[in-house]
Amino acid sequence: MTKDCTDVGGDVRSTNPLPGTQPQAISKPIKVSKWYFGGLSSAGAACVTHPLDLLKVQMQTQKGKNVSIISVVKTVLQNQGILGLYNGISASLLRQLTYSTSRFGIYEISKQRLTPKDGRPIPFYMSTFIAGLGGFAGGFVGNPADLVNVRMQNDVKLPPEQRRNYKNAIHGLWRVAATEGITKLWAGASMTCSRAALMTIGQLAFYDQFKSLLLATPYFKDNVVTHVTSSLLAGGIATTMTQPVDVLKTRVMNAKPGEVQSIMQLVLSTAKESPLAFFKGYVPAFVRLAPHTILTFVFLEQLRFNFGVPKMAL
Numbered sequence: 001m002t003k004d005c006t007d008v009g010g011d012v013r014s015t016n017p018l019p020g021t022q023p024q025a026i027s028k029p030i031k032v033s034k035w036y037f038g039g040l041s042s043a044g045a046a047c048v049t050h051p052l053d054l055l056k057v058q059m060q061t062q063k064g065k066n067v068s069i070i071s072v073v074k075t076v077l078q079n080q081g082i083l084g085l086y087n088g089i090s091a092s093l094l095r096q097l098t099y100s101t102s103r104f105g106i107y108e109i110s111k112q113r114l115t116p117k118d119g120r121p122i123p124f125y126m127s128t129f130i131a132g133l134g135g136f137a138g139g140f141v142g143n144p145a146d147l148v149n150v151r152m153q154n155d156v157k158l159p160p161e162q163r164r165n166y167k168n169a170i171h172g173l174w175r176v177a178a179t180e181g182i183t184k185l186w187a188g189a190s191m192t193c194s195r196a197a198l199m200t201i202g203q204l205a206f207y208d209q210f211k212s213l214l215l216a217t218p219y220f221k222d223n224v225v226t227h228v229t230s231s232l233l234a235g236g237i238a239t240t241m242t243q244p245v246d247v248l249k250t251r252v253m254n255a256k257p258g259e260v261q262s263i264m265q266l267v268l269s270t271a272k273e274s275p276l277a278f279f280k281g282y283v284p285a286f287v288r289l290a291p292h293t294i295l296t297f298v299f300l301e302q303l304r305f306n307f308g309v310p311k312m313a314l
Contacts, residue, residue, distance in 0.1 A: 030119065031308030032112050037300055038104020042096040045295035050092050051085035052288030057153040059281035060250040063273070069284050080156050088152030091169035095149050099142025103200045104300075106134030111208075112311075121212050127205040135200025139193035144185035146192055148172035150253040180257065188252035190263070195245040202238025203293055207231055227301050228294055235293035239286040244278035246285065 076084045110130040114122050155163045166172035210230040214220040270277050
């Protein structure tokens with residue numbers, strides 16, 4: 001007797017079993033992300049959230065008294081108009097295509113290799129480790145674009161004679177290498193890598209953890225609602241973990257040659273302003289990172305659903 005098989009809802013089942021047997025699920029096809037999906041998703045999200053990132057950078061580089069996000073917006077609009085909110089967008093996209101492609105790629109490929117054949121998620125400590133490793137590597141790869149991104153975003157608040165006036169990301173990279181030395185492209189790399197490791201743990205490892213916890217309840221399915229909820233929670237964790245390092249990184253990258261003697265000196269000078277100085281720009285950072293994280297994971301999940309690599313879980 002022959003057996004016919006149909007694929008219903010993703011399960012391959014026997015529709016005509018042998019006499020005396022019950023239909024059984026043989027396997028369940030799932031889809032996993034390709035290594036470059038994370039970079040594409042992050043670049044897409046950056047197109048939407050770039051103005052918020054620009055405001056965050058300008059607030060972080062403001063020394064002395066705190067300024068409100070409203071006053072920063074007014075300054076940008078008065079000096080350069082609405083397009084001023086997109087200063088440095090080319091560097092932002094280049095950063096995502098280097099930094100995020102690297103960290104997502106390392107995390108996704110490592111997670112897929114370490115995931116048991118039965119499809120159970122890997123332990124949280126393991127996902128935390130590979131997320132930190134991927135983030136550290138991504139921070140190093142993306143540091144040159146990140147440096148140019150910070151400078152282009154901060155240019156608008158400088159007097160005209162002090163502006164660097166990079167035409168785009170590639171021009172900025174060339175100018176830095178030609179006038180300040182190629183090693184300057186990795187200025188602040190230690191903090192960039194540290195921040196990237198914390199960011200990737202907060203975003204990727206916690207996203208997977210929150211998603212697993214939500215799917216374990218009867219109230220959530222693997223859909224956009226779950227993806228948005230998990231990414232919003234992960235965005236809050238990531239912002240809190242990375243903000244102090246982000247402030248220091250931004251100040252190092254925007255500093256003039258010789259202005260920052262050491263990381264410890266920068267930490268002490270920032271602490272003298274106020275302990276809260278390490279969290280300058282927290283609100284715009286969260287307002288920017290939350291939608292960026294949400295959009296990144298929504299885009300990523302849609303890419304996975306529609307263009308992912310089929311795998312078979314027993």
